[in-house]
Amino acid sequence: MPLTDLTLADCLALRPDLDEPADLDAFWQRTLATAPAHPTPPRFTPVDTGLTQVTTYDAVVPGFAGEPVRGWLHLPAGAREPLGCVVEFLGYGRGRGLPHEQLLWAAAGYAHFLMDTRGQGWSTAAGDTPDTAPLSGSVPGFLTRGVESPQDHYYRRVFTDAVRCVEAIRAHPAVDPAKVVVTGVSQGGGIALATAALVPGLAGVMPDVPFLCDIRRAVRIAGRPPYTEAADYLRLHRDRAATVLDTLSYVDAALLASRATAPALFSIAMMDEICPPSTCFAAYHRYGGPKDLRVYEFNGHEGGGAHHRRAQLTWVRELLSAPGPATAGAPDAPYDAQLA
Template identity: 85%
Template sequence: MPLTDLTLAECLALRPDLDEPADLDAFWDQTLRTARAAGGTPRFSPVDTGLTQVTTHDVTVPGFAGEPVRGWLHLPAGADGPLGCVVEFLGYGRGRGLPHEQVLWANAGYAHFIMDTRGQGWSTAGGDTPDTAALNGAVPGFLTRGVDSPHDHYYRRVFTDAVRFVEAAREHPAVDPDRIVVTGVSQGGGISLAVAGLVPGLAGVMPDVPFLCDIRRGALIAGAPPYTEIAEYLRLHRDRAGTVFTTLSYVDAALLAARATAPSLFSIAMMDEVCPPSTCFAAYHRYGGPKDLRVYEFNGHEGGGGHHRREQLAWVRELLGSPRPQDDPGSSPLDTPRPV
């Protein structure tokens, strides 16, 4: 597989000048205040997965407009004190899946919240999260859904869901609210960067081959979906480029990442035709907090795979310390969540 974009040296030197809306902060402040005002209480229902070393709960969190967002909470079996926590967002087209499928972080000793992505994936025994908006783009996919206005855009709803999911994790008695790391691959990486810019006080951020960064460049050079959805839309609607890229600037994770302060561990793959490395480096260079980077020069969108999971495990352990701090004898039972 050849290089799909700039060389590593060029990417390391890259400092793109992105168009940032003047009201970006006000837009997101109003969006999140409205979502919180909608109210609602997270719900956690035990699930029997057949696993003995991990306990799992079916999660429902009030997200955008108070709409229910599904997910899973995995805990190490027998955990009896507030834990460091990893909140994970998923890749494009993926739903939360089956409850036993993703238990790495719980096996490492951390609480692990997984957020379903509205309108994506497939129904499980517990159901998934529909996107209730009636808006649709002119091409299949999510990038052009509601693209005529930032108030209507699909990722306004998704990013709000993600912020509310982190807030629910902070209030759960199994979680130490000061030791929360957000992460995700591709779309999940872009969501984690957006959350890092919108939620103060996170302990860490781990975006892998992140999507939704320098979106205009992605639309110009990506050789594979999802960025190609934008090019396909504008191929049909030649007069709407200004409107489209103005709307997408409100959900560009490279812009929101500049507001982040938590330590971060990025991964970028130099032969990635889905999320071209220059777009990922745009977010890395603009990131506002301390940052570290792993580059996989000969990989595509699969990135570092299991090798990078090993890097993440070591990084989180160094960042958060022991997964299980000294128990607080006055702490409440972990299966009794507090309302957000």
């Protein structure tokens, strides 16, 4: 597979000057300020998965406009103290799936919350998360939903869902609120970066081959979807490029990344046809907190795969092993027993 973008040396030297909306911060402050009008509490219902070492809960969290967002909360069975937690966001077109599918972080001893992405899942016995907004004006996919206005754009709703899920999980009695890390691959990596910018006090963020970064460049050079959805839209609507690119700048994770301060571990693949490496490097270089990077020179969008999961396990262990604030009233009984 050939290089799809700039060389590694060029990407390391890259310092892009991105077009940032003057009201970017005010836009997100207004967006997130609307949620307290929807005070429905989160619900966590035990699920019988047949597993004995991991306890799973079907979560329903009020997200954008108070709409229910589903997720799975996994806890190591028998955990007795508030745990560090990994909150994970999913790749493009993926839902949370079945409750027993993703157990790595719980097996490593952490709480793990997996957020369903609105409109992208498939129905299970427990349900999925629909996107209730009208879909008119979009080409197939999600990137162009509501693309004529930042107020209507799909990722305004998704980023708000993510923020509300993190807030809900930080308030959960099984989780140490000072030890929450957000992560995701591709779309999930872009959501993780945005969440790190919009939620203060996170312990860390791990964006892998992140989508939604330097979108103006990405829609011009990416060879495969999802960025090509925006190019397809503009191929039909030739007079709307300025409007569309302006809307997408409000959800550009490379712009939001400069607001984030939590320690970060990035991964970038140099032969990525889906999320061009120069766009991922734009987010890395602009990131506002301490940061580390793993580059996979000969990989495409699969990135580091299991090798990178191993690096993440080590990074999270070292990150969360530092002493945090004492937690008063830690329970004597395991959390899964208390919450059942």
